[in-house]
Amino acid sequence: MMLNSIMYSKWAQYMFIGVSAPGKPKLTSCRSPEKETFTCWWEPGEDGGLPTTYALYYHLENSETVYECPDYKTAGNNSCFFNKNDTSLWVNYNITVVATNALGKNISEPVEVDVAYIVQPNTPENVTAVVVDEDQGPFVRVSWEKPRTADTRSGWITLLYQLRVKQQKDKEWEEYNAGMQKYYNVFSLHPDTEFMVQVRCKPDHGFWSEWTQTTYIKMPDYIPRQRSLWIIITIFSVFIVLILTWTLNVKRNSVKLCLLPPVPGPKIKGFDKQLLKSGKTEEVFNSLVIQGFPPTIDYDDLLVEYLEVYDNEEQELVLDGKDLSEDCIKSKSPSDCDSGRGSCDSRTLLLEKCMVGRKGSGSDQHQYSQHGETSWASTESSECQGLEPGSPESSDGRVKTWPVVFSSPQPHHHYQAETVKPVYHSVPEILNHSSPHIMPTNYHHLHHQDIPQQEGRHGKPACRHSQSYNHFNLDGLNTPAPGVSPSRSLEYVEVQRVNPENMLLLRPLSDPNREPEGSDYAGEDYSKVKEVTSNNILLLRRDTSHHCVDDYSQASQCTTQQPPHPCKPVIYQSNSGMPQEGMRVMGNGYVDSTVLMPSY
Amino acid sequence: MTQGSRLYFAVTVLMCAFVSINGVGLNDLLERASQLSDKLHSLSTSLTNDLDSHFPPVGRVMMPRPSMCHTSSLQIPNDKDQALKIPEDELLSLARSLLLAWSDPLALLSSEASSLAHPERNTIDSKTKELQDNINSLGAGLEHVFQKMGSSSDNLSSLPFYTSSLGQDKTSRLVNFHFLLSCFRRDSHKIDSFLKVLRCRAAKKRPEMC
Numbered sequence: 039m040m041l042n043s044i045m046y047s048k049w050a051q052y053m054f055i056g057v058s059a060p061g062k063p064k065l066t067s068c069r070s071p072e073k074e075t076f077t078c079w080w081e082p083g084e085d086g087g088l089p090t091t092y093a094l095y096y097h098l099e100n101s102e103t104v105y106e107c108p109d110y111k112t113a114g115n116n117s118c119f120f121n122k123n124d125t126s127l128w129v130n131y132n133i134t135v136v137a138t139n140a141l142g143k144n145i146s147e148p149v150e151v152d153v154a155y156i157v158q159p160n161t162p163e164n165v166t167a168v169v170v171d172e173d174q175g176p177f178v179r180v181s182w183e184k185p186r187t188a189d190t191r192s193g194w195i196t197l198l199y200q201l202r203v204k205q206q207k208d209k210e211w212e213e214y215n216a217g218m219q220k221y222y223n224v225f226s227l228h229p230d231t232e233f234m235v236q237v238r239c240k241p242d243h244g245f246w247s248e249w250t251q252t253t254y255i256k257m258p259d260y261i262p263r264q265r266s267l268w269i270i271i272t273i274f275s276v277f278i279v280l281i282l283t284w285t286l287n288v289k290r291n292s293v294k295l296c297l298l299p300p301v302p303g304p305k306i307k308g309f310d311k312q313l314l315k316s317g318k319t320e321e322v323f324n325s326l327v328i329q330g331f332p333p334t335i336d337y338d339d340l341l342v343e344y345l346e347v348y349d350n351e352e353q354e355l356v357l358d359g360k361d362l363s364e365d366c367i368k369s370k371s372p373s374d375c376d377s378g379r380g381s382c383d384s385r386t387l388l389l390e391k392c393m394v395g396r397k398g399s400g401s402d403q404h405q406y407s408q409h410g411e412t413s414w415a416s417t418e419s420s421e422c423q424g425l426e427p428g429s430p431e432s433s434d435g436r437v438k439t440w441p442v443v444f445s446s447p448q449p450h451h452h453y454q455a456e457t458v459k460p461v462y463h464s465v466p467e468i469l470n471h472s473s474p475h476i477m478p479t480n481y482h483h484l485h486h487q488d489i490p491q492q493e494g495r496h497g498k499p500a501c502r503h504s505q506s507y508n509h510f511n512l513d514g515l516n517t518p519a520p521g522v523s524p525s526r527s528l529e530y531v532e533v534q535r536v537n538p539e540n541m542l543l544l545r546p547l548s549d550p551n552r553e554p555e556g557s558d559y560a561g562e563d564y565s566k567v568k569e570v571t572s573n574n575i576l577l578l579r580r581d582t583s584h585h586c587v588d589d590y591s592q593a594s595q596c597t598t599q600q601p602p603h604p605c606k607p608v609i610y611q612s613n614s615g616m617p618q619e620g621m622r623v624m625g626n627g628y629v630d631s632t633v634l635m636p637s638y
Numbered sequence: 639m640t641q642g643s644r645l646y647f648a649v650t651v652l653m654c655a656f657v658s659i660n661g662v663g664l665n666d667l668l669e670r671a672s673q674l675s676d677k678l679h680s681l682s683t684s685l686t687n688d689l690d691s692h693f694p695p696v697g698r699v700m701m702p703r704p705s706m707c708h709t710s711s712l713q714i715p716n717d718k719d720q721a722l723k724i725p726e727d728e729l730l731s732l733a734r735s736l737l738l739a740w741s742d743p744l745a746l747l748s749s750e751a752s753s754l755a756h757p758e759r760n761t762i763d764s765k766t767k768e769l770q771d772n773i774n775s776l777g778a779g780l781e782h783v784f785q786k787m788g789s790s791s792d793n794l795s796s797l798p799f800y801t802s803s804l805g806q807d808k809t810s811r812l813v814n815f816h817f818l819l820s821c822f823r824r825d826s827h828k829i830d831s832f833l834k835v836l837r838c839r840a841a842k843k844r845p846e847m848c
Binding site for chain 2: 127130152189242329
């Protein structure tokens with residue numbers, strides 16, 4: 039009882055003071071910086087109020103011998119440093135720390151440590167950063183040295199390095215792995231700023247070291263080369279150029295049209311450009327050539343051919359179409375100053391257009407040659423009306439104009455339906471009948487029945503002729519048609535002359551009195567075309583004779599000329615849109631030459 | 639064949655022969671071997687971490703001591719001074735011996751990995767397979783190194799592995815798996831260290847690497 043009370047009082051003593059055995063210490067970590075030594079740190083538990091001593095004990099895995107820490111000082115408080123001699127690799131260390139104080143001791147939990155797995159090197163040393171100026175721009179070269187203790191030369195430890203960079207104001211670091219090398223180039227740093235650099239290292243299998251102290255580097259103030267900007271600009275402009283080129287290519291037709299407006303080419307009907315391009319000029323021009331043009335005129339024929347005149351209105355006026363055309367062709371030139379003999383050779387028929395028209399068709403079988411002259415038909419009715427004054431029936435009828443011999447195939451409304459276009463007309467012979475009524479000279483009344491009033495008048499045989507057609511006024515011509523009984527006989531006549539009374543004097547070829555009667559007959563039976571004036575007046579020349587033929591067209595715009603006149607103005611009208619017969623004016627102002635010559 | 643093509647063919651054959659005889663330089667071979675051993679140890683470390691994530695505490699108590707590893711009988715240098723004193727061919731034979739000692743156990747681990755009572759079983763299984771492949775490659779590479787070094791004797795230690803099974807119950811199997819793996823992890827570290835010492839010793843012309 040006494041003993042218990044003594045022990046109790048002692049315990050109570052301590053209880054009152056508040057001290058106890060030390061708390062349990064705890065080993066926090068063990069590290070080896072170079073795989074040759076290692077250090078362990080512990081943290082003490084509650085010391086219990088009394089001075090506590092700590093001791094570290096260890097034993098190796100394959101032995102029971104317990105060793106105490108050889109060095110408590112080197113590594114600082116609460117540490118144990120194992121030097122080279124005490125360090126073995128690939129061996130487990132069983133380490134415990136014992137805390138001891140007056141009241142007791144406490145043992146930490148044991149820790150198994152293999153030095154090979156606790157390697158954490160020291161920080162790299164001598165970190166330097168320099169600015170290197172290059173063509174592409176300045177950059178920073180960071181270099182350092184290995185931690186002094188690490189033996190990388192022998193390969194015992196292998197270190198990998200890492201660095202990080204940031205500006206002062208940045209939050210995040212930019213980390214770069216440098217591998218096993220001891221330098222690194224940092225590019226693309228902002229100019230005129232200060233950067234912070236830190237480096238650390240790690241063994242191949244181990245822990246990262248601590249970061250080094252910050253190294254400061256200032257980037258110089260340089261103008262960035264802006265190479266990338268130029269590259270972007272170049273690429274952009276190339277892109278634009280490509281787009282423009284492509285657009286131009288797509289629209290090349292309209293561009294070509296804008297820059298090089300097309301030259302109007304020749305628009306000659308029948309003209310084949312492809313043939314021209316192929317180089318066969320002969321073929322090209324052959325298509326333009328109209329057979330039979332220019333007609334080869336046998337000059338003698340002009341003199342030889344005669345006009346066959348019929349007395350009968352029913353009789354056709356037969357003309358030698360072929361020769362007529364030749365004559366027409368020959369006399370086409372207004373400035374042709376030949377004798378005009380051929381032209382005055384009355385191949386053409388003097389026709390009473392209106393008379394015929396009014397009389398109706400009369401049962402004529404007139405064949406009209408087919409010519410492409412569609413242009414003739416248009417104003418014939420008006421001309422017919424204009425022709426009113428001279429009614430041939432009155433036998434004072436004014437002369438009708440020389441109608442176009444070769445009429446167009448168009449039907450003319452005011453004519454009878456059965457009227458057929460005369461191919462050619464034969465001048466009704468009035469020889470037989472002319473004597474009593476007719477002037478001494480034989481006047482031939484040529485009337486053309488059912489000849490549609492043509493637009494173009496040809497004088498002479500040049501019906502087709504573009505330029506000239508003569509209007510011969512026949513005054514006072516008795517129409518043999520109404521009054522004279524037509525005879526069927528055919529006789530050829532020739533135009534002797536035209537008398538002042540605007541009469542066409544015809545005389546038969548067989549007429550023995552071929553010599554001209556009348557003083558005023560000049561030797562000239564033919565009229566030469568002198569010229570064509572500007573207002574479409576064909577001036578015929580008559581050298582000696584004062585007889586001039588006054589032509590008046592039955593159109594409105596022609597004027598009559600007073601004889602005597604050295605020239606016989608041949609007025610041919612050009613009706614609306616019809617400058618010349620035989621030449622059809624195309625809608626676009628070009629001349630259609632295909633209808634120039636008749637096709638038989 | 640034309641003259642030119644014949645000549646070209648002959649040159650190619652000669653070059654192939656030369657390459658096969660000399661092959662890659664020793665430095666490059668050791669470099670490649672070091673890389674492989676590094677990979678080997680990294681794999682084993684990661685496997686260990688996977689296993690430790692769900693290891694029953696009781697297992698740690700049951701864990702055999704590391705000295706129970708079948709390769710513990712091999713005399714190896716334990717510190718740098720010892721290691722640097724060993725000649726290269728001895729270092730190489732040590733590395734090769736260790737490597738050779740683990741081909742069978744790894745096969746066992748590989749077969750057992752798929753039936754481990756562990757949530758990370760699949761990952762462990764795939765990594766174990768990869769481990770096996772690496773070991774085979776490294777073994778072949780070290781053979782080349784050995785031939786390259788031209789050692790007279792092939793001083794390989796035999797480290798037999800007699801265990802055929804990891805255990806009967808899943809816990810003991812898991813524990814034994816873990817133990818075997820830990821033995822391998824240490825040995826792979828040894829191999830890696832020895833080879834890197836060899837690498838630096840051979841790479842006299844590349845001091846910046848060592």
